[in-house]
Amino acid sequence: MTSGNRVTIAQVARDAQVSPMTVSYAFNQPERVAAATLERVLASAAKLGYTGPNPAARSLRQGRFGTIGVVLTEPLTYAFDDLAANRFLAGVASACVEQRLGISLLSVADDNPVQVITSAAVDAFLVWTQPDDDPVIDAVVHSGVPAGILGGPHVPGLLYVSMDDRAAGKVVTEAAFAGAQRPMVLSLPFGRHQESVLLHGPDPTDAGYPVTRHRLAGAREWCLEAGIPWDLVRVAVLARNSHAEAAQTIAALLDAPEPPDAIMAMSDEIALGALTAAWERGVPVPEALSITGWDGSEPATRAGLTTIEQSLYEQGRALTLAVLGITDGVPEPPWTLVRRTTTRT
Amino acid sequence: MTSGNRVTIAQVARDAQVSPMTVSYAFNQPERVAAATLERVLASAAKLGYTGPNPAARSLRQGRFGTIGVVLTEPLTYAFDDLAANRFLAGVASACVEQRLGISLLSVADDNPVQVITSAAVDAFLVWTQPDDDPVIDAVVHSGVPAGILGGPHVPGLLYVSMDDRAAGKVVTEAAFAGAQRPMVLSLPFGRHQESVLLHGPDPTDAGYPVTRHRLAGAREWCLEAGIPWDLVRVAVLARNSHAEAAQTIAALLDAPEPPDAIMAMSDEIALGALTAAWERGVPVPEALSITGWDGSEPATRAGLTTIEQSLYEQGRALTLAVLGITDGVPEPPWTLVRRTTTRT
DNA sequence: CTGTTAGCGCTTTCAT
DNA sequence: ATGAAAGCGCTAACAG
Numbered sequence: 001m002t003s004g005n006r007v008t009i010a011q012v013a014r015d016a017q018v019s020p021m022t023v024s025y026a027f028n029q030p031e032r033v034a035a036a037t038l039e040r041v042l043a044s045a046a047k048l049g050y051t052g053p054n055p056a057a058r059s060l061r062q063g064r065f066g067t068i069g070v071v072l073t074e075p076l077t078y079a080f081d082d083l084a085a086n087r088f089l090a091g092v093a094s095a096c097v098e099q100r101l102g103i104s105l106l107s108v109a110d111d112n113p114v115q116v117i118t119s120a121a122v123d124a125f126l127v128w129t130q131p132d133d134d135p136v137i138d139a140v141v142h143s144g145v146p147a148g149i150l151g152g153p154h155v156p157g158l159l160y161v162s163m164d165d166r167a168a169g170k171v172v173t174e175a176a177f178a179g180a181q182r183p184m185v186l187s188l189p190f191g192r193h194q195e196s197v198l199l200h201g202p203d204p205t206d207a208g209y210p211v212t213r214h215r216l217a218g219a220r221e222w223c224l225e226a227g228i229p230w231d232l233v234r235v236a237v238l239a240r241n242s243h244a245e246a247a248q249t250i251a252a253l254l255d256a257p258e259p260p261d262a263i264m265a266m267s268d269e270i271a272l273g274a275l276t277a278a279w280e281r282g283v284p285v286p287e288a289l290s291i292t293g294w295d296g297s298e299p300a301t302r303a304g305l306t307t308i309e310q311s312l313y314e315q316g317r318a319l320t321l322a323v324l325g326i327t328d329g330v331p332e333p334p335w336t337l338v339r340r341t342t343t344r345t
Numbered sequence: 346m347t348s349g350n351r352v353t354i355a356q357v358a359r360d361a362q363v364s365p366m367t368v369s370y371a372f373n374q375p376e377r378v379a380a381a382t383l384e385r386v387l388a389s390a391a392k393l394g395y396t397g398p399n400p401a402a403r404s405l406r407q408g409r410f411g412t413i414g415v416v417l418t419e420p421l422t423y424a425f426d427d428l429a430a431n432r433f434l435a436g437v438a439s440a441c442v443e444q445r446l447g448i449s450l451l452s453v454a455d456d457n458p459v460q461v462i463t464s465a466a467v468d469a470f471l472v473w474t475q476p477d478d479d480p481v482i483d484a485v486v487h488s489g490v491p492a493g494i495l496g497g498p499h500v501p502g503l504l505y506v507s508m509d510d511r512a513a514g515k516v517v518t519e520a521a522f523a524g525a526q527r528p529m530v531l532s533l534p535f536g537r538h539q540e541s542v543l544l545h546g547p548d549p550t551d552a553g554y555p556v557t558r559h560r561l562a563g564a565r566e567w568c569l570e571a572g573i574p575w576d577l578v579r580v581a582v583l584a585r586n587s588h589a590e591a592a593q594t595i596a597a598l599l600d601a602p603e604p605p606d607a608i609m610a611m612s613d614e615i616a617l618g619a620l621t622a623a624w625e626r627g628v629p630v631p632e633a634l635s636i637t638g639w640d641g642s643e644p645a646t647r648a649g650l651t652t653i654e655q656s657l658y659e660q661g662r663a664l665t666l667a668v669l670g671i672t673d674g675v676p677e678p679p680w681t682l683v684r685r686t687t688t689r690t
Numbered sequence: 691c692t693g694t695t696a697g698c699g700c701t702t703t704c705a706t
Numbered sequence: 707a708t709g710a711a712a713g714c715g716c717t718a719a720c721a722g
Binding site for chain 2: 079087094096120121
């Protein structure tokens, strides 16, 4: 009663003068037990401070945990700092509450990415987008536990959900770049540990994150079709999906010669960072600088950002239900370009 | 290898021609095992698809889970929607990552609040503020697992962390109400399931949530000292800590006779809702309407809101470390009134 | 409606 | 450096 869940079914059984099984029934299927017995058992349990079956023993016996694991990249605070991750998790949470499952947040550490997975007490994994060939993916697939991934990579053995980033990339690039002289892309990271860099017309396949790669490919494709030499398009690759880093990067570029006059940003977060930089410098948006975002977050709506809208919340829900086998697969998520006040067209 | 974590230590042991104990050592204390043996064991494990000890069995044997449970009110999406909860969780997460612990999000359902607690596979509980006498509190205390609560109630057996809401309430009420003719409080909920209501000088002890109660008590105390009849002070009690609900409530009051000219709001979230309502109506802030918030969130800073700043992140961290026994207790969290542009003084 | 048996997979303890 | 024994607390399967 005082420290730890020390009281066992056996002790309660002894006190109540019944067998352990009856105690088990009393807690799990009370209707199976005679009213008088039930009362006696519960009284003994209360007296001894027994609050219910030990979860570890029950899980061992039943072979299930009643918990779903969400695999996030370190640091775990990302889950709470990042808008997109936040919405995804909210969707996962909504499905888990319905299914009476707990959520375990798993942080992939650098020193041993695999152990977090293999030692997780969960019935399924949901993985937040990872770079291709990341060891975590392999660990999840080999765990033998049902699993799904948002944003790829798309590998056998993992349920996959992701919007058509390439197609949307073309559309949003057009919205951003139409009529521009010095267009640029503000890119999400290419890999897990990478400094921010300024590239010129990089090969999209250099990006290890599928989401980044596909969005970049879409941008390139539109440029090629529109006759804009891809080599001349600058791509500022950030180290993180961070408002502050984006603001700083764009501020530097706006202060330098040949400042950009169009920015296709791969997330609302960094688009808003760019917007902040422009605003601080008095650069009129969209007249002198058009900016687009991605995701359709609350702050983007308030800021009047032209952006690609998708529901990470719904994708989180759908992936969760599919991984649990409640629905059969996940449809490709819908998206739309929402034109607001940060683009010229 | 295909479905579930079916391979056991025993099978690997047989294949590697060693005892189960050696396999256990190979995974838990590899340095204890001869190099050649280790290699053989790992080869067998890889061959059979054994990825490591079954977490349930290990937890049962060791009596610990390596996980900390965070108890949140239903719906669980609150954790991701609410700014304050979000910061608290980020702080918890930072401490858990350091300690190599997982985080389990537990949603308290209405139908059986206790079972979620008793069946949680965790080594400690962190509870997000609950109403006094809520059954969840009791369940947590009786679980025998170390536990802490943010925002109260302050009960024996639970570590407690909360800023001095009453003292700050006085200070912020002064900032909001100074020189006002028709001051009002925009209040967080009084209880878990309650419609929104408009009260006149309510007794603070009617509020079941300690945070609400103490902030209201602070407001009342300042009014009494300043000679403002508390009975004349309107208190709009919201059903949820929601921007939208706050905006709607304040919009209605601004459109009615005797609109408020000062609002002390108990969170940034609802203060910003009030600000939106004022802004939509063209009510000049702070000239015709002063507004204060609480928490010192990002959006509040951007909006220039006068507010009480505290770090829920640090409080989350501190409470986690204390509950784990790594630090000894939690100091009372610091706070400051930050005057910005939404108040007259 | 209640009880008996058996064993989930692992690791602590104590040898060797 | 490796192994044997024992049991963590529970519940599925099967009586009665």
